[in-house]
Amino acid sequence: MKKGMILLLSAVLMISMTACSSQDDSNTSAIYTAGTYTGSSAGHSGDVMVEAVFSDSAIEAVKIDASNETESYGGAAVEELTTQFLDAQSADIDGVTGATETSEAAKRAMQQAIDQALGTQKETAELTDGTYTAKASSYGTKGQMEGEVTIEDGKIKDIVITSESDSQTGQWFGVAQEKLIPRIIEAQSLGVDSITGATTSSGAIKSIVSQAIEQAGGNPDDWYGKVEKASDKVTLEGYDVIVVGLGGSGILSYAAAADEGAAVFGIEAAGEIGGNSVSTYGPMVVNSKNLNELYNNGENNIDADEVYQTWIDYVESEEKADVIYRTVYENGEIMDYYMDNFDFSFDGKAFGGESGFLPSFVKPEWDKEWIVFTADEDNTKWYDLGPDKLWQFQNALDKAKAMNEKNDYMVELTADELIFDEDGNVVGVHAVYHDGTEYEIYGKTVILATGGFLGNDEMMEEVFGSTIHAIGDTVNKGTGIEMGLSAGGTTYALDTLPMTHISQIPNLIKDDSLTADEKTVLTSMALTTDVSALKEDGSFYQNLDDTGTSEGDSSELTVGIVYAPGFHYYNIYSQEDIDNIRTNGLSETQAASAPIALTSGGTVQAGEPIETIDHIMEVGIETKNVYKGTASELAEQLGMDKETTIASLGDDETVYYLVECAGYAYGTVGGLDVDVNCNVLREDGTPIENLFAVGQDSEGVENVGGKPYTPWAGQAQMWMFVSGKIAGETAANVALNN
Numbered sequence: 001m002k003k004g005m006i007l008l009l010s011a012v013l014m015i016s017m018t019a020c021s022s023q024d025d026s027n028t029s030a031i032y033t034a035g036t037y038t039g040s041s042a043g044h045s046g047d048v049m050v051e052a053v054f055s056d057s058a059i060e061a062v063k064i065d066a067s068n069e070t071e072s073y074g075g076a077a078v079e080e081l082t083t084q085f086l087d088a089q090s091a092d093i094d095g096v097t098g099a100t101e102t103s104e105a106a107k108r109a110m111q112q113a114i115d116q117a118l119g120t121q122k123e124t125a126e127l128t129d130g131t132y133t134a135k136a137s138s139y140g141t142k143g144q145m146e147g148e149v150t151i152e153d154g155k156i157k158d159i160v161i162t163s164e165s166d167s168q169t170g171q172w173f174g175v176a177q178e179k180l181i182p183r184i185i186e187a188q189s190l191g192v193d194s195i196t197g198a199t200t201s202s203g204a205i206k207s208i209v210s211q212a213i214e215q216a217g218g219n220p221d222d223w224y225g226k227v228e229k230a231s232d233k234v235t236l237e238g239y240d241v242i243v244v245g246l247g248g249s250g251i252l253s254y255a256a257a258a259d260e261g262a263a264v265f266g267i268e269a270a271g272e273i274g275g276n277s278v279s280t281y282g283p284m285v286v287n288s289k290n291l292n293e294l295y296n297n298g299e300n301n302i303d304a305d306e307v308y309q310t311w312i313d314y315v316e317s318e319e320k321a322d323v324i325y326r327t328v329y330e331n332g333e334i335m336d337y338y339m340d341n342f343d344f345s346f347d348g349k350a351f352g353g354e355s356g357f358l359p360s361f362v363k364p365e366w367d368k369e370w371i372v373f374t375a376d377e378d379n380t381k382w383y384d385l386g387p388d389k390l391w392q393f394q395n396a397l398d399k400a401k402a403m404n405e406k407n408d409y410m411v412e413l414t415a416d417e418l419i420f421d422e423d424g425n426v427v428g429v430h431a432v433y434h435d436g437t438e439y440e441i442y443g444k445t446v447i448l449a450t451g452g453f454l455g456n457d458e459m460m461e462e463v464f465g466s467t468i469h470a471i472g473d474t475v476n477k478g479t480g481i482e483m484g485l486s487a488g489g490t491t492y493a494l495d496t497l498p499m500t501h502i503s504q505i506p507n508l509i510k511d512d513s514l515t516a517d518e519k520t521v522l523t524s525m526a527l528t529t530d531v532s533a534l535k536e537d538g539s540f541y542q543n544l545d546d547t548g549t550s551e552g553d554s555s556e557l558t559v560g561i562v563y564a565p566g567f568h569y570y571n572i573y574s575q576e577d578i579d580n581i582r583t584n585g586l587s588e589t590q591a592a593s594a595p596i597a598l599t600s601g602g603t604v605q606a607g608e609p610i611e612t613i614d615h616i617m618e619v620g621i622e623t624k625n626v627y628k629g630t631a632s633e634l635a636e637q638l639g640m641d642k643e644t645t646i647a648s649l650g651d652d653e654t655v656y657y658l659v660e661c662a663g664y665a666y667g668t669v670g671g672l673d674v675d676v677n678c679n680v681l682r683e684d685g686t687p688i689e690n691l692f693a694v695g696q697d698s699e700g701v702e703n704v705g706g707k708p709y710t711p712w713a714g715q716a717q718m719w720m721f722v723s724g725k726i727a728g729e730t731a732a733n734v735a736l737n738n
C-alpha cells in the first residue's frame, strides 16, 4: 500500500469541480478525454460493472451490469441508478433504497470510470492504527449492529461485533460472523462475497468495517480489491441419492433415504443448513400417537376425515386427492417416525398454553391442530419465532450422515443445474462452491428441495406480476423448479399466493431517527384496518363510510395478510386525521394493529396524544413509507392513475398522507407437479422416476392457483415432513433397486 492521503492533482480537482457544476453550461470546455471507460466493484453478491460513455464535457451514457446481484437486492435497481448517474453527472448519487450494497458498488465503479475519463491518479491512503467503533442497520428491527474494528500496521487486524439486536437473526448473524470476518481479514478486502443466506448481516459487517476505514483516514472504496476465485473442478461419484437444498424438507428426505441404507449427498447453498424451516412455529399434525399421548390424553387431536374433506372442498378439485389423502392420513405416522428415529420434539408450552396443540387460524373448531417445535434441548426456553430450531435439524442430519460412511453434505455449495447422460436421464447435479470450485456430483436419484422461488424477482414478476417483501429466505430462487423443468417436468398451481402473514411498512426504519415507540405508531397507521385505503392504481382497496362499513374489494384486508395488487396498499389520512392523532392519539384498532414479527420493540396505547406525529410523518416521507400531496401529486409520486386517484380522494386540492402497508412473505407455495410418491411429473402425467421434489418446490399440489395456501395453520411444514419422508424413502428404494 502506498503512503499518503488520497492525492488528487490540484488541477484535476479544479477540473472535477467544474465537472460537477457544468451540466447547464453550454460553453463548457473539455473536461474528459472522450471515450468509453469501465469500472467494477463488489456489490451484494457479486461484482457490479459500470460502462460509461463520455464526451469531452459530459457523461453521455451509462450501462450498469449487476447481473451477479440478487435481483431483490440490486438487480432491480439498475435502471434507477443509471438515471441518477446521468442526472447528477457524477458518481455522487443517493442510490436506491433497499439496494444499498449494489448502489454503493455502482458508485465506486462509476467513480473509477470518471477517474479514468479525467485522467486522475489516486494513491491509497494509509490507515491510522487504532480501534474504531461503528454501527450499521442489519436484519434486526430493534436496533443496529455495532462493532469494533482494530487497524494495526495499516491493516484490518480484528473485527468484533459487540451488539446484534434481533433474536430472529441470531443464527444467520452467527454464520456471517463466523465465516465472513476471517475472510475479510485474510483477503484485506471488502470485496469478499457476502455469506449466502446471511447477506444482510454480511452487508452490515462490511458497512461497519467500511466506516472504520473512513475513521482511520482511509477511503473505503480502496478496500474492494478483487478476491481471486478458484478454478478447480471436483467430481464426486457413486451416490444413491443427491439432495439439493438442506432446509427442512431436504434434511427430512436425507434422513429417510439414509435410514433406508442409501448413500446420500446433500448440497446446501447457504452458510448454514436449515433454510426457512428453522424459523417457524411448527407443523399441522393429524393424529400422531406420540403427540396425542403427550398432549391429548391419548385421544385423536383432530378428525382426519373432516380435515380431508375440508381440504378437497378448499382446493375445489380432486386432481391431487391422492396426494392430499396421503398427507392427511399418513401425517401422524410420519411425525412419529421422525420423533422416534431422529429425535424431533415439540413443545407443550407454546404461547404460554397448557396444551401442546394450538388452534387453527381460520377453523376455531379445530382447536388442537398445530404444534410448535421445542425451542431448546432442555425444553426450558420460552418459545420464540426465530431460527432456534436449528439444533433439531442439525441433530437429525448428523444422525443420518452417520448411518453410512459415504454420506456427506456441504454448505456454501450452490447447485445450478442437473447433469444428464446422452439419453437425457438425470445422472447428477452441477454446483459451485463459494470459492469458485465447480462440483459435479453423480448419483442415481435427485431430490429437489430448494424451497420455492421467493428470491427470484423475475420469476415472481412472471407468476404474480409483482415481487413481495421477504421475511423468508431469498436464497430460494426457484433453482429446484428450474431444474425440474429442465428435466421435462411441469409445474402445478405455481401461482398459489405466497405465504404472507406479516405486514409492515415497506422500508423498515432501523436507525435512531425515530424512537421505538414512534416507529410503532407509524407501523400501526400502516397496518390498521379502520381507515380507507388505496390500491397501487389509485382505486379504493377499502372505502370506509362514516359507520366504518367497507366498500371496495378488501375482502382479505386483515392484519398480516396483504393480497392487494402488488402485495401492498396505502392507508389514507387527512390533515385533520393527523391533527386528531396529535391531540387524541390512535384509535383502539390502530393501536392494536401490530405485526407478528419485524417489530421495533416499541409500544403504543390508544388515546394517548402523539405530540411528535409531524416528525413521524416527516421521517416516514424521507424513508418512502409515507407520501404526502394532493391526489394528482400522489398519483405522480406513486405511479397511480391520476383520474382514478382524484375520483377516490374526492378532489385535487386537499392534501393527504398515504401510509404504505406492505406484505412480507415467508415463501412461495406453487412448484413442480409431483405424484403421490413425490416423483416429478411430466406434462403428460408420467413420472420422471429418479427425480423428486419436496417442500416448497412442490407444495402447489396441496393447493390451488390464484388463492392463498390452505388457510389452516402449519400446512407448509406438514407437507415438509410428509414429502420429505415419502421422497427420501422412495428415492432410496429406486436407487437401491437399480
Ligand SMILES: Cc1cc2nc3c(=O)[nH]c(=O)nc-3n(C[C@H](O)[C@H](O)[C@H](O)COP(=O)(O)OP(=O)(O)OC[C@H]3O[C@@H](n4cnc5c(N)ncnc54)[C@H](O)[C@@H]3O)c2cc1C
Binding pocket: 197, 244, 245, 246, 247, 248, 249, 250, 267, 268, 269, 270, 273, 274, 275, 276, 277, 278, 279, 280, 281, 282, 283, 284, 385, 413, 414, 415, 416, 449, 450, 451, 452, 471, 472, 473, 475, 476, 477, 479, 480, 499, 665, 666, 667, 694, 695, 696, 697, 713, 714, 715, 716, 717, 718, 720
Ligand atoms: C418466519 C417463518 C415462519 C414460518 N412459520 C411456519 C409455521 O409455523 N408452520 C408452517 O407450516 N410453516 C411455516 N413457515 C413456512 C415453512 O417454514 C416452509 O414452508 C417450510 O419449512 C419449507 O421447507 P423447505 O425445505 O421447502 O424450504 P427451506 O427450509 O427454505 O429449505 C430450502 C433450502 O434450499 C437451499 N437452497 C436454495 N437454493 C439452493 C441451491 N441452488 N443449491 C443448494 N441449496 C439451495 C436454501 O438455502 C435452504 O436451506 C414459516 C416460514 C417462515 C420464513
